[in-house]
Amino acid sequence: MDLLDIARWQFGITTVYHFLMVPLTIGLAVLVAGMQTAWYRTGKLRYLKMTKFWGKLLLINFAMGVVTGIVQEFQFGMAWSAYSRFVGDVFGAPLAMEGLLAFFVESTFLGLWIFGWDRLSKGVHLACVWAFSLASVLSAYFILAANSWMQHPVGVEVVDGRPRLSSIWAVLTNNTVLAAFPHTIFGCFAVAGSFLIGIAAWQIARHHRRSGADDEDRRAWHGSMRLGAWVAVVAFAGLAISGDVQGKLMFEQQPMKMASAEALCHSEAPASFSVFAIGDVARSNCEDVKSFTVPYVLSYLANGDFHSEVEGVHALVPQYQEAYGTHYPDDPRLGRLAGQPIDYVPNLPVTYWGFRFMIGFGALAALGAVAVLWLTRRQRFPEGRWWAPLAVLAIGLPFAGNIAGWVFTEMGRQPFVVVPNPDPSGIDGVWMFTAQAVSAGATPGELLTSVITLTALYGVLAVVEVFLMVRYVRGGFEAVMPPEQPEDSESGGALSFAY
C-alpha cells in the first residue's frame, strides 16, 4: 500500500467510526430534550426517569463522538495537507464556523446540563439541554456544508489555479447541502428511534411483561418504545423524500456516481431501477450480471420523468476524459499514479451495493417501526419470546444504512476529492483528484502507525462503550435515579450528579 491508500483507509475508518456515534448523539439529544420538556410541563415522575435513563446513554455515547471528532479535524492537515492548501480558502470557513457557533455551545451547555441538575433552576436547566441538542444539529449543518462543497463546488472563483471564496452565502445555501442536511438529520432520528424501540422492548420483555398497566416503569418503557417508533417512521418518510431530492440533484451534479450506483453500463431510455444483482457488477461489460430491475423507475428517480434517458458509465467516461484529461500529471508526488491514465469509474461493487444497503436497511428499520406501532397499540405488548431480541438486533439497521449511505457518497465521487460540476449551478474548473490531495511531507510509515494505533484504540473503546451501555440498560431506571441522600446542612447539599 502506498501513502494514498493508507490515507484513504484511515479517513474511511475514522470517519465511519465517528459517524457511528454522531447520529445517535444528535437524534437522542433532541429526544432527551423533548422528554425533559414533558417532565417540566407535567411534573410526572416517569418523564424524569426517561430523561435520566436515555440521558445517561446519551452521555456515554457523546463522549466517544467528541473525542473521535477531534481526529476528523486534525487529519485534514495531517494526512491531506495538499488538499488543505488547495481548498483552505473555502473549506476552512464552515469548519471554523462549526467550532465558534456550534461546538462551543454544544460542549459548554452539555457541561451545564450534566452538572446543573441541582445548581440551576428547572427552566434554565431545560434551556441548557435544548441549547446542547440544537447546537449539535447546527454543527451537522456546517460540516455538511463543507462536505457538500466537495461534492458540488459553488461560491468561488479561480485565482492562480486555486478556488477562492467569493460568496459564503452560496456555500451555506448550496443546493447540495440543502438536500443533504435534512437527509442526514432524518438518518439521525431513524437511529435514535430504533435505539429507543430496541432497548425499551428488551426492558419490557425482561421485567415488565406480567406487571399491570398501572406500573409506572412499564408505562415509561412503553412510552419510550412508542416514541421511538413514531420517530423512526416519520424519519423514514423524511429520508425517502429528501433522498429523492438528493438523488435527482446528484444525477445532475455527479452523473458518474449515480450511473455507478446503478452499475448502469449503457445509457437507457427509459431506464430501469436495479433492485439487486447476481454476479460481479464490477465487470464493465455488464453481460455477466443478472440484474433484477423495475422498469421506468430509474428514469423517474433521475429526472422526475418515467421515460427520460439516463446516461451509463460507458457514455460518461469519454465526457469526463474530454473535460478533465485522460492522464494524471507526471508529478512524482502522485506516486505510482504519476502519468497514468485516470480511471473515472468509482468502485462499482461498493457504490452499487452501498446504495442498495442504504435504502434496504433503512426500509427494513421503517417496516419494523410500523410493526411496533401496531403491536404496542393501547398499552399492549406482544407475547412472543422472539420479539424483544429481534427489536434489539434491529437497532443496528439504521446504523448500517447510515454507514452504507456515507460510504456510497464518498466512494462514489472517486477519483475526485473535490468533484467538478459541469452543470449550470456548479462551478466548472474547480476540482481536485484524491491522489493529489495527500500530504507530501508525511511518510507511509507515519500514516501506517496512525491507522494501526487509531484503529486499535477505536476497537478497544467500542468494546468499552458497548459494555457500559449494556450495563446501564440492564440497570434500568434504578441505576440512574440516585437514592435520596441525607442533606448536609453545613455544605448546602452534595452535588446530585458528579463524576
Place this chain on the structure above:
Amino acid sequence: MDLPTTWFCLIALLWLGYLFLEGFDFGVGMLLPVLGRRDVERRVLINTIGPVWDGNEVWLIVAGGAMFASFPGWYASLFSTAYLPLLVLLLALIGRGVAFEYRGKVDSDRWRRGWDRVIVTASWISPLVVGLVLSATVFGLPLDERGDRVGGWWTIFSVPTVVGALAVCGFALLHGAVFLALKTEGEVRERARRFALRMGVPLLLPLVALLLIAQFTEGSEWTWVPLAIALVAALAGLARLHRWREGQAFALQGVALAGAVVTLFGALWPNVIPSTLDPAWSLTVADTASSPYTLTVITWVAAFGTPAVLVYQGWTYWVFRKRIGTHHIPQVHAPS
C-alpha cells in the same frame, strides 16, 4: 492593521485561550495522584473541572479550525510536519476525554484505577506535545519551498522545542495547582497551595528559558515588554498565593501566560513557520493568509461568536463557582 495580521493576532489569542483554560485542567489531571490520596479526594479534583473541561478543549478545535480557515498553508504544513506528535496528542485526548466520562460509570476500584492511569498519563503527554508543536512553529521546521517537511519525524525535536514542551508542561502543572487551591477546600486545598508555593519557581524555569531563547534568537525590541510582564506576573502570582489570595494568583498566572504567548508570537511574526533550511522558504503571514473575502467572513463570525462564547463560558464558571470539598461528593451510584 491589515486583515492577515489581525488574524495572526486572533490565532495567538485562541492559543492563549486554549493554554489558559485547558492548561489548568491538564494540571489537575497530572496532579491527580499527587494531591488526591483517597478516591474521594480524586473525585473532588476531577469534579473541579467536570463541567468545564470539554468546553476548554473546544478552544483547541477552534484554534485548529481558525488556522485552517485563515492560514491554510500554516495549518497544512504544521499539521503534516508534526504528524506523529499530533497523533500522540490525539490518542491522549481521546483517552482522557473518555476517561473522565467513564471513570465513575462502574463501581469498582480496579475500573477507577485504570481510568485514573489514563487521565494522568494523557494529562502529562498532552501539554508536552502542545508545547513541542507550538514552539516548533516559532523556531522553525525543515520545510522545502512547497512547505513540505524534508527529513523524518524526529526533525521536530531540537533544544528549543524540547524546552518548549517542558515549558507548557511546567506551566500547566503550576496552573492546575493554583486552580485547585482556588476551587477546593480542606486538605486538598492545603496540599495544592503548598505544592504551588514550593514547586512554583522550578516549574516556571523552562518557560523563562523558552522566552529568553525566543527573545534572543527571533525577538524584536518590543517583545522585551511582554516578556518582562510575564516574569513579573508569574512571581507576583506566587506572592499572592502565599497571602492566600488564590483568585488573584490565578488571574496573574493568566497575565503571565498572555505575556509569554505575546512574546512567542511576536518573535514569530511576520513568519508563521520559519524554514530552517532556507529563510526564503519560510511561510509568512502574507503568503499563507486566505483571501481578504474569506478573512472578512470569518472576522464577522468571530466578532459575533467570540463574545458570546466568553459570556456563556464565563457564566458556566460563575454557576460552578463554589469550592468543592469531600463532603460534596455523593456516594457512587452505578449499576452493579
